[in-house]
Amino acid sequence: MAKFWNSILLNSVFFIGLGIAAVLYTLGHFYPPYTLAGTVVVAVLVVLLLLDVGLLYRGSHITGSRQINAILSNGDENNCVLSIDSTYSFPVSARIYDELPYQLNMRGQKFDTLLSPHKNKELQYTIIPTLRGEYDFGDIVVLVKSPLRMIQRKYQLRASQQIAVYPSYIHLNRYSLKNLKYYTRDIGAKKTRRIGQSMEFEHIKDYVKGDDIRYINWKASAKRGELMVNQYTEERAQQVYCLIDSGRAMQMPFDGLTLLDYAINSTLALSHIIIRKHDRAGMLHFNKRVNQILPADKAVSQLPKILSALYNLKTEFYESNFEKLYADIKFKINHRSLMVLFTNFEDMNSLQRQLPYLKGIAKNNVLLVVFFKNREIEKVVQSEATHQSDYYDKAIAEKLSFQKKLMVKELNKQGIQTLLTDPKHLTVDTIDKYLEIKSRGLI
Numbered sequence: 001m002a003k004f005w006n007s008i009l010l011n012s013v014f015f016i017g018l019g020i021a022a023v024l025y026t027l028g029h030f031y032p033p034y035t036l037a038g039t040v041v042v043a044v045l046v047v048l049l050l051l052d053v054g055l056l057y058r059g060s061h062i063t064g065s066r067q068i069n070a071i072l073s074n075g076d077e078n079n080c081v082l083s084i085d086s087t088y089s090f091p092v093s094a095r096i097y098d099e100l101p102y103q104l105n106m107r108g109q110k111f112d113t114l115l116s117p118h119k120n121k122e123l124q125y126t127i128i129p130t131l132r133g134e135y136d137f138g139d140i141v142v143l144v145k146s147p148l149r150m151i152q153r154k155y156q157l158r159a160s161q162q163i164a165v166y167p168s169y170i171h172l173n174r175y176s177l178k179n180l181k182y183y184t185r186d187i188g189a190k191k192t193r194r195i196g197q198s199m200e201f202e203h204i205k206d207y208v209k210g211d212d213i214r215y216i217n218w219k220a221s222a223k224r225g226e227l228m229v230n231q232y233t234e235e236r237a238q239q240v241y242c243l244i245d246s247g248r249a250m251q252m253p254f255d256g257l258t259l260l261d262y263a264i265n266s267t268l269a270l271s272h273i274i275i276r277k278h279d280r281a282g283m284l285h286f287n288k289r290v291n292q293i294l295p296a297d298k299a300v301s302q303l304p305k306i307l308s309a310l311y312n313l314k315t316e317f318y319e320s321n322f323e324k325l326y327a328d329i330k331f332k333i334n335h336r337s338l339m340v341l342f343t344n345f346e347d348m349n350s351l352q353r354q355l356p357y358l359k360g361i362a363k364n365n366v367l368l369v370v371f372f373k374n375r376e377i378e379k380v381v382q383s384e385a386t387h388q389s390d391y392y393d394k395a396i397a398e399k400l401s402f403q404k405k406l407m408v409k410e411l412n413k414q415g416i417q418t419l420l421t422d423p424k425h426l427t428v429d430t431i432d433k434y435l436e437i438k439s440r441g442l443i
Contacts (some may be wrong), residue, residue, distance in 0.1 A: 001051040008053070009152040009308040011145060017045045028343055031175070045150075052150040060088040062115070062142050062155045066098065073170040074132050075257050075265065082123040082140060086115040095152075096123065099138025103131050115144070129165045129253075130408045137161050166311040168265040203231050204331055238443050239337035240274045240434070242267040244285040246313060247320030249344040252372075254423040262423040263342035264310045269427045270340065270434060271306050275299075277438070282337075283309065288318040290328040296337065313333050322357040329361055338366045338443045339428065345371050347400070351407050359414050366443050368417040370430060375422065377401055417442075 018332045021041040028035030048283040052136040064084040072078045082098060096111040104127055111123050129135065186295045204220050207227035244267060250260040271281040275298055282296030283306050294302075296307055320343070329339070339361055361367050379395035383390070404420055417437060421429040437443060 002080075004057075007154045007156075009154060011149050011151055013149045014049065014151065016043065017041060018334065021045070032067040048148055049150050052148040055090070055146040056144065060086075061095070062086055062088075062157070064143060064157045064159075066137065066140060066141065066159045066161070068137070068161075068163060070163070071169075072129055072135070073125070073168045074129055074138045074165050074261060075127045077128055077167050077171040077256070078170075080125055080127055084115060084121045084123070084140075084142065085119075085144055086121070086144075088115070088144075088221075089117050090147065090310065091116055093149075095143045097141040100127070101137060103133075103135055103137035107344070128256075130261075132165050132167060132176075132310075133260070133314075135163045135165055137163060143369055164305055165385060167261075167268045169268060169307065177443060191425075196418065204228050205231050212252060230235065237298060238279045238438075239282060239333075239335050239389060240279050240443075241282040241296060241333065241337050241339050242270060242318055243339055243341040243343075244283070244310075244313075245287070245326065245341070245343035246285050246291075246315055246319050247287040247315045248315065249320065249346070250342075251315045251317070251348075252344065252374075253374060254372075257423075257424060258315060259344055260313070260315050261427050262372075264313065266342070266430050267310065267340075268303075268307060270430055271303055273431055273434065275302060279438075282333075284328075285310070285313060286320060286325050287316045288321045288325050291334060294326065322354040326357040326360045329365070333365075335363075336443070338368065338434070338437060340368045340370060340434070342370050344406055345404075346374070347403055348406060348410070351410065354412070354415065358416060362414065362416045366388065366417065366437065368419060368433060368437065369411055370419045370426070370433075371404075371407070371423050372422065372426075373404065374400065374419060386398045 020036045024034045024038030024041060027036060040364050049209060062084065064082060067081040067083060069078060070293055080098075082096060084094070084096065086092060086094075089382065092115050093112055093116050094111075096113065098109050100106050100109055109125070113121060113123065115121055134341050140159045142155040143152045144158060145152050145154070205215055207216065207221075208230050211229045215230045217228045217230050239345070244260070244263050246260055250258060250263065252259050254262065267283060271283070274281040278298060280296035281302055282294055284293040285291055286392060291357070293311060297305075328348045340360075341358075345354075358369065377397045377400050380393055385391045408418045408420050417433070419429055419433050
């Protein structure tokens with residue numbers, strides 16, 4: 001019985017009828033015929049109410065489910081489908097609520113629709129999570145009304161489930177061909193001139209006109225009595241580590257995601273390309289200490305390992321310890337590697353404090369420091385000044401923007417590769433830079 005009373009809701013039509021009856025009873029104090037009219041209205045309401053209860057509760061039901069991926073991609077559009085089945089023999093109006101996780105900030109998600117008799121209805125919508133971690137989805141609530149519209153019946157469809165939100169994996173296919181050419185977002189393809197080469201010996205072959213005479217194998221040529229040349233292939237299985245700063249500098253937001261989120265998504269896409277290039281992808285993240293080191297590997301299973309290591313990584317409000325980072329790299333990563341460091345510096349002082357440790361890392365490795373342009377500052381620089389206060393704002397903004405360029409110059413002077421980029425273009429620019437460094441034979 002309690003379940004029945006919890007599921008029945010009186011509709012506005014019923015209360016409108018009661019209001020009319022109340023007015024008629026009030027008038028009946030002065031004009032007795034109105035009392036009879038009020039009694040008739042109440043009787044009609046009771047009959048319609050009982051009839052409506054019989055229509056909605058006699059043997060028919062609403063069932064349904066939620067169809068959603070087992071894992072969701074952070075910062076991307078993820079499809080969700082509600083599948084609702086009606087066993088009623090007549091059309092019913094329905095208002096459907098999906099109990100979504102609080103992290104999505106979609107508390108008003110509802111659908112008003114008409115459910116046809118003995119048919120399935122699918123309702124599709126998209127969700128864009130902006131936080132990684134575990135999301136708790138609740139039940140599906142369906143309120144149905146018959147054509148009489150006197151009451152609503154509430155259905156609580158059990159659909160509770162916990163879904164993990166991983167770093168963006170949907171966009172990996174966008175970069176699946178970038179392992180063949182040096183791509184840019186503006187032109188589509190950009191070739192890089194080879195300045196150096198990193199080669200592995202493959203075999204010796206007969207000399208053919210056009211072969212590089214520097215690779216003639218004189219010993220083999222003397223034995224065969226004809227020119228022979230060494231055949232080389234591009235060296236593979238080189239180590240590439242993504243170093244992710246999870247300190248407070250990476251908490252800065254941009255389009256709903258933090259810089260840490262962009263760095264994680266870029267790490268995932270870059271690791272995908274590294275493995276496709278037959279190099280070995282590794283990863284570590286740090287703040288006041290180095291929290292985890294995932295050794296470099298070129299196995300296909302490496303990408304899921306990186307995904308699992310990063311999906312629940314949060315920013316900690318500590319000052320990042322670059323000294324500890326340098327010490328751990330020196331003693332735990334012995335092979336010369338490309339180190340792609342995702343961090344952020346806002347002024348020269350913050351860079352100067354960490355520069356000795358960056359130079360130490362770059363001494364035995366190729367270090368690429370990736371840090372970010374401040375979009376808000378760039379907007380002020382590019383805006384037109386109309387008031388006196390605007391000139392002061394522009395002067396300060398230009399000074400801060402110029403400091404970023406000075407940081408790039410200072411790092412390059414120390415032999416450290418740099419990439420100063422907009423968070424929106426981070427993934428493409430990072431992949432481009434990796435392919436450039438590889439094509440120049442720096443690793």
